[in-house]
Amino acid sequence: MFDKILIANRGEIACRVIKTAKKMGIETVAIYSDADRHALHVQMADEAVHIGPPPANQSYIVIDKVMDAIRQTGAQAVHPGYGFLSENAKFADALAQEGIAFVGPPKGAIEAMGDKITSKKIAKDAGVNTVPGYMGLIEDADEAVKISREIGYPVMIKASAGGGGKGMRIAWTDQEAREGFQSSKNEAASSFGDDRIFIEKFVTQPRHIEIQVLCDAHGNGLWLNERECSIQRRNQKVIEEAPSPFLDAATRKAMGEQAVALAKAVGYTSAGTVEFIVDGDRNFYFLEMNTRLQVEHPVTELITGIDLVEQMIRVANGEKLTLTQDDVKINGWAIESRLYAEDPYRNFLPSIGRLSRYRPPAEIVTETDIVRNDTGVYEGGEISMYYDPMIAKLCTWGRDRASAIENMRNALDAFEVEGIGHNLPFLSAVMDHPRFVSGDVTTAFIAEEYPEGFAGADLPQEVLERVAAASAAMYRVAEIRRARVSGRMDNHERVVANEWVVQIGGQDFPLTIDADKQGSTVTLGARVMRCTSVWRPGDTLAVIDMEEAGEQSTLTLKVGKVPGGFRIRSRGADLKVYVRSPRAAELSKHMIEKLPPDTSKLLLCPMPGLIVKVDVEEGQEVQEGQALCTVEAMKMENILRAERKGIVTKINAGPGDSLAVDDVIMEFE
CATH class of the missing domain: 3.30.1490.20 (ATP-grasp fold, A domain)
Structure with a gap:
């Protein structure tokens, strides 16, 4: 077995590979750019080598620099992760010429499957259905x-x-x-x-389902079941699960056999993925083959019990697979949610900055539940504009799909991220969406269910009432603390009122609260809810045990402070919750709401990025939907269009300019 492996990647996948290598007793080498000098993967590795400036084309994907790092450290093998050089045949060839093992497929397979045109021709010849x-x-x-x-x-x-x-x-x-x-x-x-x-x-209403394959250099090939990846935005997967709620055993077997046939047709070794689109009648068509480890590989690991990174390393070491197809089972259900540095309230535009708070839920492994978080960041770290916006992959497992979803809901509720825009609220909303819960999803799910973008989830009335009760209980704790600090209370809690009106989103929830040392009993209309928690003022996460009519449940809330109440975030909803006396609640209805400034005549930069192209000139009349300029951020081009007819009066930025969020690009008459 290898003594030392270099990971030619960064972020969460580099950390993921390091974990398995350490488990196998293999030393690891990290590479890093200027932007990643203090990154988590650098801290986790046994050695680290600096390879250049932040842009990937000056560091991570420069083959000569990576080869120099290999020579400096004496690494015997390289795991490329995904992205960057993972599917670069020239890199695989460079390693082979120096006798360094590539933890991936041979050069010929990369070339054949890396070119989508060639791969479709090969797939067709191998008997695989094509589009x-x-x-x-x-x-x-x-x-x-x-x-x-x-x-x-x-x-x-x-x-x-x-x-x-x-x-x-x-x-x-x-x-x-x-x-x-x-x-x-x-x-x-x-x-x-x-x-x-x-x-x-383009096949309309398709489902995106892929087959994991694993092959060695001795002619053995397996398919490790499927993953459903239909929840996508801009062709980028957001939520994946294994197995698919749509496939039957016969279709699964047919897809698996075709996937292995394709792998063998190109002499494939290592782990790889054959992607298909599947229509409503379970007809499936080859999409592409990814000659690398996939981002969503953890869900396959969770339902099969097979460590794919370990298998890749063993295959690269020339070992035979010890598994047979009969050994591959489906145990339970797994779901992966990708945490992106993208703001769902701004049409999922990239967000950068410092993680002022990053507290993932606790990772657990029991016979009935698993929570796993593959990440490459830490609290206080920076999210850079130079790389992919994915910062973590939260995975849960349960004995069935309903259990896996419930575990994911609870894990997302407990995941705290501050300092950047992120998609945690959206992920939570999807977990509660009836279509997702039923498994009735296609790749058009986000476009169909959120055509105007994501503006937050609407909590059911029953849940809003629970939030109101919990908020009142927390507010009472805060009021007692304030009274004691100010000297208004001398161990006599009756100074704090027991009648309140909780206001959420224009609704009033009048309630009474009776408390003792163990908790609070809240009466809201006909509902009586007992709230117990160790929450204290200043805590950003509240886990509240609630009892109602003999039923026990837990409510997890992210808590921030606003004057007279809290900012509460739960299950995709972002709420301002005010707890007021009945008189104050009545007077609040006469307060004038402060309106945001009018920016309708400005084109604001929606994300930190680089102006690539400006399509209009000052004085030009533009029509609704017309392209105005192109902004590049996190390796993606975004075309900004006119929202209405108008005349360009001033252009403030041009090609090559770097802009921050809300910088004014141009003005209109």
């Missing part, structure tokens, strides 16, 4: 429009060397095909150094 499309190279936008018309809209425009949702666009019209072709080409060149584009039919 109709144009597999030739496309020279320009005019040809892209012509081909799109021939295939029939909608079409998917893809980078041949793409992955991770980059270099992908869906086009429904000639204009979208033209713009999508150019944006995909630009993103592909920036992210992969390869701007080739192809076009295929």
Whole structure:
């Protein structure tokens, strides 16, 4: 077995590989850019080598720099994680020339499957179902429009060397095909150094289901069941689960056998994933093969009990698989939620900054429940604009799907993140969404259920009343503390009133509260709720045990302070909760609400990023929906469009300018 492995990656996947290597008794080497000098993966590794400035194309994906790090440290093998050099045949070849083991597939398999055009031809020859499309190279936008018309809209425009949702666009019209072709080409060149584009039919209402494969160099190949990855935004997976709630045993077996046949057709070794789109009749079509470890691999590990990173290392060491297909079972259900540095209230735009608070839920492993958090950050660390916005993968397991979902709800409730915009509220909202709970999802789920973007979840009335009761109990604790500090109370708690009105979102909840040393009993209308908690003023997380009509439950709330109450976040809702005396509540209805400033005549930068292109000039009249400029952030291009007809009066930024959130790009008449 290897003595030392270098991880040619960063963030949570580097940390993930280090954990398994340590378990196997293998020393690890990290590489890092200037931006990652204090990163978690650097702290976890036995050694670390600096490889350059923050941009990936000057550090993490520069093969010569990575090879120098290997030589400096004497690493015998390299695990590439995903992204960066993980599917780079030149990197695999460079390692082979120096006798360094690549913890991944051989160069030929990477080349064959890394090119989406070639891979579809090979898949078809191997008997794998494929999607109709144009597999030739496309020279320009005019040809892209012509081909799109021939295939029939909608079409998917893809980078041949793409992955991770980059270099992908869906086009429904000639204009979208033209713009999508150019944006995909630009993103592909920036992210992969390869701007080739192809076009295929976009299957409407599809489900995204993938098969995990594992092969050794001795001709053995297995499929390790499937993962459902249909909850996506901009072709980027957000929530995954294993197994799929949609597949039956016959379809699973057919997909698995085709996936292994494809792997064997290209001489594949190591772990890999064959992705399919599946329609409502369970017809499935080959999408692509990822010749690397997938982001969502933990859910497969949780239902099979197989450590995929360990298997990859053993295969790279020349070992035979000790597993057979009959050894691969489905035990329970697993769900993964990707925590992104993206603000769901600003259309999921990237967010950067310092993590002023980062408190994941406790990781647990029992016979009935598992909570696992794969992360690459820590409290006080920086989220950089240079890399992918994913900062953690929260995974839960249960004996069935309902249990896995409930475990995920509770884990998300307890996950505290402050300092950046993040998608925890959205993830919580999805876990409670009836369509997700029923398993009735497609890749169009987010677009269909949140067509105007995410504005927070609406809690059911019964839950709002529970929040009101809990808030009153917490407020009473805070009031007692304030009274004691001010000297108003001399161990006589009757100074604190027991009649309050809790105001949430325009609703009044009049209630009474009777307390003792163990907790508070809240009466709200016909409901009587007993609240018990160790929460104290200043705590940012409140776990409240509630008893009502003999039923026990737990309510977990993220708690912030606002004048006269709390900012409460729970299950995707972000609420301002005011606890007032009946008289104060009545007077509050006459208070004038402060309105936000009018920014309707300004184009504000919605994210920290770089202006790539400005499409208009001062004095130009623009129409609704017209492209105004392009902003690049976290390796993705974002086209900003006019919301209404108007005239450009001033342009404040041009190509090459770096902007912060809400910087004014241009002004309108």
